[in-house]
Amino acid sequence: xxxxxxxxxxxxxxxxxxxxxxxxxxxxxxxxxxxxxxxxxxxxxxxxxxxxxxxxxxxxxxxxxxxxxxxxxxxxxxxxxxxxxxxxxxxxxxxxxxxxxxxxxxxxxxxxxxxxxxxxxxxxxxxxxxxxxxxxxxxxxxxxxxxxxxxxxxxxxxxxxxxxxxxxxxxxxxxxxxxxxxxxxxxxxxxxxxxxxxxxxxxxxxxxxxxxxxxxxxxxxxxxxxxxxxxxxxxxxxxxxxxxxxxxxxxxxxxxxxxxxxxxxxxxxxxxxxxxxxxxxxxxxxxxxxxxxxxxxxxxxxxxxxxxxxxxxxxxxxxxxxxxxxxxxxxxxxxxxxxxxxxxxxxxxxxxxxxxxxxxxxxxxxxxxxxxx
Numbered sequence: 001x002x003x004x005x006x007x008x009x010x011x012x013x014x015x016x017x018x019x020x021x022x023x024x025x026x027x028x029x030x031x032x033x034x035x036x037x038x039x040x041x042x043x044x045x046x047x048x049x050x051x052x053x054x055x056x057x058x059x060x061x062x063x064x065x066x067x068x069x070x071x072x073x074x075x076x077x078x079x080x081x082x083x084x085x086x087x088x089x090x091x092x093x094x095x096x097x098x099x100x101x102x103x104x105x106x107x108x109x110x111x112x113x114x115x116x117x118x119x120x121x122x123x124x125x126x127x128x129x130x131x132x133x134x135x136x137x138x139x140x141x142x143x144x145x146x147x148x149x150x151x152x153x154x155x156x157x158x159x160x161x162x163x164x165x166x167x168x169x170x171x172x173x174x175x176x177x178x179x180x181x182x183x184x185x186x187x188x189x190x191x192x193x194x195x196x197x198x199x200x201x202x203x204x205x206x207x208x209x210x211x212x213x214x215x216x217x218x219x220x221x222x223x224x225x226x227x228x229x230x231x232x233x234x235x236x237x238x239x240x241x242x243x244x245x246x247x248x249x250x251x252x253x254x255x256x257x258x259x260x261x262x263x264x265x266x267x268x269x270x271x272x273x274x275x276x277x278x279x280x281x282x283x284x285x286x287x288x289x290x291x292x293x294x295x296x297x298x299x300x301x302x303x304x305x306x307x308x309x310x311x312x313x314x315x316x317x318x319x320x321x322x323x324x325x326x327x328x329x330x331x332x333x334x335x336x337x338x339x340x341x342x343x344x345x346x347x348x349x350x351x352x353x354x355x356x357x358x359x360x361x362x363x364x365x366x367x368x369x370x371x372x373x
Contacts, residue, residue: 004213006206019205021091021174027201028053028074028089031172035077037201038087038170040214048085049143051076052124057112073108078121080144082157083195085168086112092175102183105169109194112167114306118159119288122151163280163291164272168195176200176217184218240271240279248299248348255351259295262361266368286371288312293364299348301357303327303364306343312372323367330359 004016021027031037035048055076059069075087088105126136141149161167169187171180176198187196202213235243241260245253260279263269267290268282277297283290289310294302305324308314314323324344327333331353333346350356 004204004206004211006208006211008206008208014206016204016206016211019203019210020093021203024089024091024094027091027172027174030201031075031087031089035075037212037214038077038085038172038197038199040212047080047143047145048077049079049125049140051078051084051121055124057108058115059107059111071104071108071111076121076124078158079168081161082118082154083161083166083168084112084116084121084158085170087170087172089172092173092177101171102180105171109167109169113162113165116162117289117307117310118155118157118162120310121158122155164193166193168197170196171198173198173200174202181218188218235271235277237269237271237279240277244279244295244297244299247297248351252299252348252351254354255357256295258354258357258361259293259301262364263293266365283368283371285373286311286368287373289314289371292368292371299351301346301350301360303344303360303367308367308371313370323363326363327360330363331356 006014006016008014032050032053035050038048039046053075055073057071057073059071073086074089077085077087079085086105086108088101090101129136129139137149137151140151140154141147144154171184173180180198184196184198187194196218197216198218200215200217204211204213237260241256244256260269263279263281266281267284269279270282271277271279279295280291281293283292289308292304292308294304296302305314305320309320314320327344331346331350333344346360
């Protein structure tokens, strides 16, 4: 390990000593005050907007009985590209928490896109500023480094990143153990749309004050050169269709064309930028939860009730259960989370039955008609 040396005001050379953090809260407060510590060992020029400390995220099916729980993220940031960044802070001496932190942060990553939206994160960011008499638009412009930034465009970008599963996961510790570094390397090799980082922030004290030594660990060389936060090229719906039929066969053409026609008539049709892209519908006149329908690359048809619950028309669980029952009456399907008001998912085989696809779309059309603008 390198030794940090300090030259004091009298020109004398003295070693600096490691100054442990007394509590995790101390390290958390340091990061909240100085978020640029996350990119201190990076030449990419990332900037970080703190959305909230202790940001809540529901964890569905958190125990063997399928019950739900609520997790609290130490820090939630977004970068200037609108990529949500989940940060967990731990001290190396907290061995119990250290063993659990990897599973904990993956729980958050798996559940956050299901329950968050760009609007929700915007509200979490703006509410404290408004309460203090500050102007959220000015704060966003300062963060982005532009005059009169367009809040709608930025938070729509955050929404898109959430829907496409584009996230960043960051472990912050005073000492990153080799076991965690290997986990970060493994996750970066396996995941396409999620960046994983481990940031070590050591504090050293000397006669003239403290020095912070910051180092990122566990990134693969290829990931650092080409981070997941760089937007993938989206295929056009036409290109997506051609590739989809090449993968699933022409026998699903009538079913997928019926869905594409439905999406074009009701709003904006788009393909995601993921490695295995989905086809989705965005409703133009619905501001809260505008994404009701997806066709996954696997061929499954998904009606995203667990996401639509953000819309005032579907906040009631009994109402969502009603729509799930109507949809499942069209064809055998399943609720993604085993609950009657979770996402309704139909197997790829349904696309072979055009009449069944049309009956599902008729119910989706009725569902769209009740959504609040």
